[in-house]
Each structure stands twice: as C-alpha cells, then as structure tokens.
Amino acid sequence: MPIYMDRHDIPEEITAEHVAQMHQEDLKVQHLYGCKGMTYWCDEQRKTAFCLIEAPNEKAIQDMHNNAHGEVPHRIIEVSKNIVESFLGRIEDPKKSQNTALNIINDPAFRVIMLIKISDYLPRLEENQFNLFAQKFHNSATKSFKRFEGNIVKQDNNSYLASFISVTKAILCALKIQHDFKYITTEHNTSIKRLNIGISSGVPVTNKDSLFEETITLAKLLCEIVDNQIVITSEVKSLYESENRNELINKEYIRSVNKKEEKFLTSLMEFVSTIWNKPDFNVNDFSTTLGFSKSQLNRKLKSLTGKSPNNFIADYKLQKALKALHDQKGNISEIAFETGFNSPAYFSTCFKNKFGVLPSKYIQQHPS
Numbered sequence: 001m002p003i004y005m006d007r008h009d010i011p012e013e014i015t016a017e018h019v020a021q022m023h024q025e026d027l028k029v030q031h032l033y034g035c036k037g038m039t040y041w042c043d044e045q046r047k048t049a050f051c052l053i054e055a056p057n058e059k060a061i062q063d064m065h066n067n068a069h070g071e072v073p074h075r076i077i078e079v080s081k082n083i084v085e086s087f088l089g090r091i092e093d094p095k096k097s098q099n100t101a102l103n104i105i106n107d108p109a110f111r112v113i114m115l116i117k118i119s120d121y122l123p124r125l126e127e128n129q130f131n132l133f134a135q136k137f138h139n140s141a142t143k144s145f146k147r148f149e150g151n152i153v154k155q156d157n158n159s160y161l162a163s164f165i166s167v168t169k170a171i172l173c174a175l176k177i178q179h180d181f182k183y184i185t186t187e188h189n190t191s192i193k194r195l196n197i198g199i200s201s202g203v204p205v206t207n208k209d210s211l212f213e214e215t216i217t218l219a220k221l222l223c224e225i226v227d228n229q230i231v232i233t234s235e236v237k238s239l240y241e242s243e244n245r246n247e248l249i250n251k252e253y254i255r256s257v258n259k260k261e262e263k264f265l266t267s268l269m270e271f272v273s274t275i276w277n278k279p280d281f282n283v284n285d286f287s288t289t290l291g292f293s294k295s296q297l298n299r300k301l302k303s304l305t306g307k308s309p310n311n312f313i314a315d316y317k318l319q320k321a322l323k324a325l326h327d328q329k330g331n332i333s334e335i336a337f338e339t340g341f342n343s344p345a346y347f348s349t350c351f352k353n354k355f356g357v358l359p360s361k362y363i364q365q366h367p368s
Contacts, residue, residue: 006073202218278340
C-alpha cells in the first residue's frame with residue numbers, strides 16, 4: 001500500500017499537545033478508511049505539522065482527518081519510506097520523553113539540505129590515481145557527516161545529498177570537508193580539484209511533488225551555478241547567526257545569496273532548461289525573457305557565476321556534452337547536435353578549449 005506525507009499549516013493558537021490529541025483521534029478512526037498512521041512531526045515555531053500515513057489513496061487520508069477532527073491537510077504527496085527515514089531520521093514515533101498518556105511530539109520536520117559535488121568527468125593521466133583520490137575523499141566526507149550528525153540521503157561517485165537538523169553543524173561539516181579536500185587532492189592534476197557545496201533549508205512538503213524538492217533544487221543551483229566552493233541561502237545564514245549569538249558567517253570561506261539572487265537563479269535556470277540546446281539562441285532572448293536589459297543581465301550573471309551570458313550558456317552546453325560523453329549517450333556528432341552546436345568540428349574545438357582534451361581522446365580515456 002502506498003505511503004503518503006501530508007502537510008498541515010496549523011493556526012497560531014494550536015500547540016504540540018493539540019496536534020498530539022488530533023493524532024490520537026486519527027488513530028481511533030483510521031481503520032474505517034484503510035489507513036495506518038505511522039508517525040508525525042510538529043513544529044510549534046513554524047506552525048506546521050506533517051503526518052506519515054499508509055493509505056490506499058489521498059482521498060482516504062482527507063476523509064480520515066475530516067472525520068477525526070476536521071483539520072484537512074493542505075497538501076499530500078506520495079513518498080518512499082526509505083527516503084523519509086534518510087531525510088528525517090525516523091518513520092515511527094520517537095520514544096516518549098515523559099511517562100504521559102499522551103505522546104506529545106514537538107519535533108520539527110525542518111531540515112538543512114547539503115549537496116556536494118566533486119569533479120569526476122575530466123581527463124586524468126592514471127585511473128588508479130583518480131580512484132585513490134576518490135577513495136580518500138569519500139572516506140573523509142563520510143567521517144565528517146558522522147561527526148556533525150548529517151544523514152546521507154544519496155551518494156554516487158561524485159556527489160552527496162545530506163540532511164542535517166542543525167544549521168550550525170551543517171556549516172561546520174561543509175567547512176571541514178572543504179578543509180580536508182585541500183589535502184587529499186594531488187598537486188599536479190588540477191583537473192580533479194573541483195569541490196562545490198550548496199546548502200539550503202526547508203520543509204519536506206511544499207507545492208512540489210517530491211520530498212524536499214524545493215529545498216534540493218535550490219541547493220543544486222547554489223552548488224552548480226554560483227561561483228564559490230561553499231554557497232548558502234539567506235535563510236541558512238540568518239539561522240546560523242541566530243544560533244551562534246549573531247556571529248557572522250566568514251565571507252572568506254562561505255558565500256551567501258540573498259532572496260533576490262535566489263529568485264534570479266531560479267528564474268534563470270527555469271529558462272535555460274528550455275533553451276540551452278537550441279543553436280539559434282542569442283543573448284537578446286535571454287535578457288528579454290528574464291526582464292532585464294543586457295547590461296543588467298550581464299552584471300547579475302557575472303556577480304553570481306563569474307561568467308557573461310554567452311560564456312554561461314556555452315559552459316552549460318559543454319557540461320551537458322561532457323556528461324553525455326561520459327555516460328556514452330551517443331557518438332561525438334550526435335552529442336554535438338543534441339547539445340546545440342552547429343557542427344561536430346566546432347564542438348570539438350570548444351570542448352578542447354574548455355577541458356584540455358578533444359572529445360575523441362576523452363572517449364578513449366573513458367572506455368565502457
């Protein structure tokens with residue numbers, strides 16, 4: 001049977017005790033609707049509650065809540081039990097903190113989400129050398145997550161997605177990973193010396209269809225687009241400074257983006273995702289669609305990414321082409337045209353200028 005998580009925006013006067021009572025009312029009638037309440041999270045400060053429920057469909061959940069107490073959820077999404085546990089640390093009620101008849105859970109579902117990416121696609125002289133680097137990095141990162149109580153949600157050869165309860169511990173973990181990264185990379189092979197960390201924060205259920213989708217998307221933009229090793233949102237910055245008695249974020253190591261920049265990044269990438277592989281695209285389309293003059297767009301992009309609009313699009317295409325070559329999604333000509341280049345020859349020239357190796361040589365270095 002499917003598992004769902006719903007979101008309730010609770011009124012100011014409702015407390016964690018009220019939510020616990022409503023949860024008990026749900027449990028009394030859940031059998032009438034084929035539901036099973038697994039657990040819930042309540043956040044008195046942010047006035048939100050989230051229920052994890054096994055149910056035949058969304059309507060059964062709405063009907064159960066309506067019958068039990070009348071508080072129908074504002075949003076319901078289908079979730080994976082394993083993913084919920086990875087992000088939130090549990091899929092059942094925590095042990096009672098007090099010996100009371102009512103199990104009051106004042107446990108926020110708010111999380112700090114970290115995305116880490118290292119280079120894994122660029123050419124290298126020796127495969128064994130890269131494997132040694134990757135092993136050292138993953139061992140180091142895993143130790144840092146454990147030390148700072150970060151839950152690893154997902155990982156592959158070149159990335160981590162992790163969840164933290166504490167903003168401070170997330171920031172300290174990022175700084176530790178950044179520090180250790182300097183000492184596990186080789187001196188002569190700079191192509192693998194790329195580390196990017198994006199940190200965002202939010203709740204599991206919003207108007208998106210997947211768990212923490214809104215928060216993950218923003219962390220991804222910060223990690224992949226903004227020109228800095230560690231980039232955080234304005235909310236993460238504010239929460240960190242609040243938790244640490246107004247101690248300011250060290251700008252030498254961490255860059256924070258403000259709300260306007262977050263909105264710009266989101267609009268930017270929503271547009272880029274629709275046009276990036278069109279060979280007839282030009283900067284006029286860019287500025288007109290986003291509502292900026294050419295000079296405004298140039299200033300904003302350079303401030304955030306260090307690139308002009310033309311260079312930004314060119315690099316975006318080349319990164320897509322690089323991944324396609326790495327994943328063997330076609331031959332050089334096919335990938336060139338699919339990523340918006342007018343000819344394979346021009347694509348090969350741009351590729352070599354960017355990555356220091358021809359696509360044909362890259363394929364030889366990365367056989368199936």
